[in-house]
Amino acid sequence: MLVVEKKRRDFYSRFDFIDSILTYEDLDSAVTLLNSSDVIVPHGSLIEYLGIERASKLKSKSIFGTRNLFSWESDQKKKMSLLKMAGVKIPEQFEDPEDVDRRVIVKLPGAKGGKGYFVAESKGKVKEGLAEVMRKGLIKDPSEALIQEYVIGVPMYFQFFRSVVKDRIEITGIDVRYETNVDSLRRLVDPKGVEPSFVVVGNIPLVARESLLPNAFAYAESFVRVVDDLVRPKMIGPFCLETVVTDELDIVTFEFSGRIVAGTNLYIDGSPYSWLYWREPMSVGRRIARELREAKEKGKLEEVLT
Amino acid sequence: MLVVEKKRRDFYSRFDFIDSILTYEDLDSAVTLLNSSDVIVPHGSLIEYLGIERASKLKSKSIFGTRNLFSWESDQKKKMSLLKMAGVKIPEQFEDPEDVDRRVIVKLPGAKGGKGYFVAESKGKVKEGLAEVMRKGLIKDPSEALIQEYVIGVPMYFQFFRSVVKDRIEITGIDVRYETNVDSLRRLVDPKGVEPSFVVVGNIPLVARESLLPNAFAYAESFVRVVDDLVRPKMIGPFCLETVVTDELDIVTFEFSGRIVAGTNLYIDGSPYSWLYWREPMSVGRRIARELREAKEKGKLEEVLT
Amino acid sequence: MLVVEKKRRDFYSRFDFIDSILTYEDLDSAVTLLNSSDVIVPHGSLIEYLGIERASKLKSKSIFGTRNLFSWESDQKKKMSLLKMAGVKIPEQFEDPEDVDRRVIVKLPGAKGGKGYFVAESKGKVKEGLAEVMRKGLIKDPSEALIQEYVIGVPMYFQFFRSVVKDRIEITGIDVRYETNVDSLRRLVDPKGVEPSFVVVGNIPLVARESLLPNAFAYAESFVRVVDDLVRPKMIGPFCLETVVTDELDIVTFEFSGRIVAGTNLYIDGSPYSWLYWREPMSVGRRIARELREAKEKGKLEEVLT
Numbered sequence: 001m002l003v004v005e006k007k008r009r010d011f012y013s014r015f016d017f018i019d020s021i022l023t024y025e026d027l028d029s030a031v032t033l034l035n036s037s038d039v040i041v042p043h044g045s046l047i048e049y050l051g052i053e054r055a056s057k058l059k060s061k062s063i064f065g066t067r068n069l070f071s072w073e074s075d076q077k078k079k080m081s082l083l084k085m086a087g088v089k090i091p092e093q094f095e096d097p098e099d100v101d102r103r104v105i106v107k108l109p110g111a112k113g114g115k116g117y118f119v120a121e122s123k124g125k126v127k128e129g130l131a132e133v134m135r136k137g138l139i140k141d142p143s144e145a146l147i148q149e150y151v152i153g154v155p156m157y158f159q160f161f162r163s164v165v166k167d168r169i170e171i172t173g174i175d176v177r178y179e180t181n182v183d184s185l186r187r188l189v190d191p192k193g194v195e196p197s198f199v200v201v202g203n204i205p206l207v208a209r210e211s212l213l214p215n216a217f218a219y220a221e222s223f224v225r226v227v228d229d230l231v232r233p234k235m236i237g238p239f240c241l242e243t244v245v246t247d248e249l250d251i252v253t254f255e256f257s258g259r260i261v262a263g264t265n266l267y268i269d270g271s272p273y274s275w276l277y278w279r280e281p282m283s284v285g286r287r288i289a290r291e292l293r294e295a296k297e298k299g300k301l302e303e304v305l306t
Numbered sequence: 307m308l309v310v311e312k313k314r315r316d317f318y319s320r321f322d323f324i325d326s327i328l329t330y331e332d333l334d335s336a337v338t339l340l341n342s343s344d345v346i347v348p349h350g351s352l353i354e355y356l357g358i359e360r361a362s363k364l365k366s367k368s369i370f371g372t373r374n375l376f377s378w379e380s381d382q383k384k385k386m387s388l389l390k391m392a393g394v395k396i397p398e399q400f401e402d403p404e405d406v407d408r409r410v411i412v413k414l415p416g417a418k419g420g421k422g423y424f425v426a427e428s429k430g431k432v433k434e435g436l437a438e439v440m441r442k443g444l445i446k447d448p449s450e451a452l453i454q455e456y457v458i459g460v461p462m463y464f465q466f467f468r469s470v471v472k473d474r475i476e477i478t479g480i481d482v483r484y485e486t487n488v489d490s491l492r493r494l495v496d497p498k499g500v501e502p503s504f505v506v507v508g509n510i511p512l513v514a515r516e517s518l519l520p521n522a523f524a525y526a527e528s529f530v531r532v533v534d535d536l537v538r539p540k541m542i543g544p545f546c547l548e549t550v551v552t553d554e555l556d557i558v559t560f561e562f563s564g565r566i567v568a569g570t571n572l573y574i575d576g577s578p579y580s581w582l583y584w585r586e587p588m589s590v591g592r593r594i595a596r597e598l599r600e601a602k603e604k605g606k607l608e609e610v611l612t
Numbered sequence: 613m614l615v616v617e618k619k620r621r622d623f624y625s626r627f628d629f630i631d632s633i634l635t636y637e638d639l640d641s642a643v644t645l646l647n648s649s650d651v652i653v654p655h656g657s658l659i660e661y662l663g664i665e666r667a668s669k670l671k672s673k674s675i676f677g678t679r680n681l682f683s684w685e686s687d688q689k690k691k692m693s694l695l696k697m698a699g700v701k702i703p704e705q706f707e708d709p710e711d712v713d714r715r716v717i718v719k720l721p722g723a724k725g726g727k728g729y730f731v732a733e734s735k736g737k738v739k740e741g742l743a744e745v746m747r748k749g750l751i752k753d754p755s756e757a758l759i760q761e762y763v764i765g766v767p768m769y770f771q772f773f774r775s776v777v778k779d780r781i782e783i784t785g786i787d788v789r790y791e792t793n794v795d796s797l798r799r800l801v802d803p804k805g806v807e808p809s810f811v812v813v814g815n816i817p818l819v820a821r822e823s824l825l826p827n828a829f830a831y832a833e834s835f836v837r838v839v840d841d842l843v844r845p846k847m848i849g850p851f852c853l854e855t856v857v858t859d860e861l862d863i864v865t866f867e868f869s870g871r872i873v874a875g876t877n878l879y880i881d882g883s884p885y886s887w888l889y890w891r892e893p894m895s896v897g898r899r900i901a902r903e904l905r906e907a908k909e910k911g912k913l914e915e916v917l918t
Binding site: 314316322421484486487490491492493494495498499505506507509568571572 | 731733764768788798808817820821822823826856859881882
């Protein structure tokens, strides 16, 4: 069952595998559409567009995942603090533009796919950039922006699944985001006049050097442990560690997603990693369905719904 | 059955799945090789190397696809006019180098994988570049070249299939072309002395941000509608919209292919998108075979052959 | 069965498909762990970390692959000489930094994922760079480094399998290595102060333009022929030609691997190429198992073990 804005019904009707489509005209009514037996699988847009307040009106035990993680995720500074507590490597963070002493990336609140993000090589450029995004109305106050060290390395997005039923963490796939226009700057010998932008428009599949995986798993475990401790009831289902890998083979996590991510779309028929666990195609969507079924069979449904 | 130049027989003989191989020594004889019951699946090279004139000698009802689209496709200006009529976003086009007022890419006729294409930042550079490709004999007259706005964004190639039998448009996959040497310029800190070139040598798989898809489908539908109107008998089978996605999430189509494209080779065992329609691996090759079989079963074979 | 350093046991225990895990505390004891009926599938790290000397202590007939190729592979100059004898296109090589007359890449011995490699545009830069890597203790003498023409084009890694049982060469897949930080330089408008590095941290899938494949196969065959002639008993199993493809569609091989490579991890469920040979998912791991089984059935086990 799909819940979707009315104007998008036509598009989703193209796909037979969606057994039913509920539509809404405005977001306030959207939250009232579901029955108490329905289970929502939250994605990034759910929180981004629904907003924390409306999301809190969704019925109790209607969400597969960690509902209370939403508020951590929607506040970039809280988000980074959770990672810091997990003890994973994170980039330096600068509260005050005045303190900037290296190349940084400035990120705006929300997960609207990187809109408005910019890279700056100096504190002066940070201030100029902040003035610009305020002028454009993207933020109201400089303090809303997150000023993060720009770690030199290559981006790598590790997708995990915390199974409550099996009591284990699985890697479900790895991807790289495809960002416009920054991923095409490379193609211009003379990029003069082109402002780099970081809007995510796709995902490319990837496998990691095997020797990176033990460390990636160690970070995933620390992350789960900290969420279990701080966010009730605990970490449930899919999450993603968004990292840069340096040439010292450090994995630096600059963000996380506490729910299913778009990069899993690559692996509808299974990923190079899902095949290590399953002898059948296992998308993350199917993995969630499997977890729900097994939880039900074992009387643990209450544990995976929030 | 494969029809191939004699010197390539050895290569293709390596693959058992090809049940028979016909060879030719020259292109003039190639067009006479087929029986009236044979069906040709045209690809880019068919027209590029066979030429429109020889292609027109292929028997009637021997082609799966829109034979009359070949002449539109082989003329870049006609090609762009078809897209314009479809109402999809396309780059600005400059008839006269004198009018160039922004960064442009200059494309030469034919689909020889981007050979001779160049980017220019000013009208002066356009003129220099045109003189150079004429000197090299790649074109005879500047008017043969297509001068197209160089849209800033990331390339994305949307592969579709228009099923006449099912009366629907399916997305069969998405890819990015891998071009030499432009896709390695990024790896040089100091690319001094390297002329960028745009020769396609491979394809990389990709999924698109989900919110791009409704728009991509809308464009695919407009395109099909215009072909149905202007090119007899109508749009049949696979086609590809070759686009740049901007950071405003605009999909700008700079070219199309009215037949199967090389990027479908990525998805021999199915793509992340084909699995949305089929519960079995569905390459575009197999999709074509399926369409032919179903057309035959429903007495519609005449409708998909031209 | 997996043989692994003790501290890695926990990581590999996560995966049920590994039926048993043997651990070692130091490499000297590692080589004594195996029974005479065990077969080792050597990978890049085996030689890199075990060292030629310890590797030579592994029991006779315990290795699937060409044991005697290890010493060729671990010496970059011997390695390139083998390619040269095979008649495949290779980059120019400079014995003396003084002779450098173009852009070169300087490679250090070993396969530690590209650590310490650098690009230089002039002989002066080569000398500076060599002094630097010596200062860092990465090499002891300039002559240890391989100074290779930096071929302009895009990297492409062709994975092959030489089947002794079927007496044929199969292509098992193609990939591009994902290198930090060089593959992210493209994302910086102003990469000032960033030293490019070439540490492999992942692999991205790819298919090649079809017209490249006959040439790639011709090179693979020449390579196998030369190994058969020079390295006893002959070429067995997986190997990889590591190439740059130019805009003249030349395939320039700058390295080879005489065994399974990390890029095959992409294709655990089969590659676009493996499906051309097999009607079932065929990873390279499974391909090796299949070869062993068929060799056994045909009494040819001795021929594929060294």
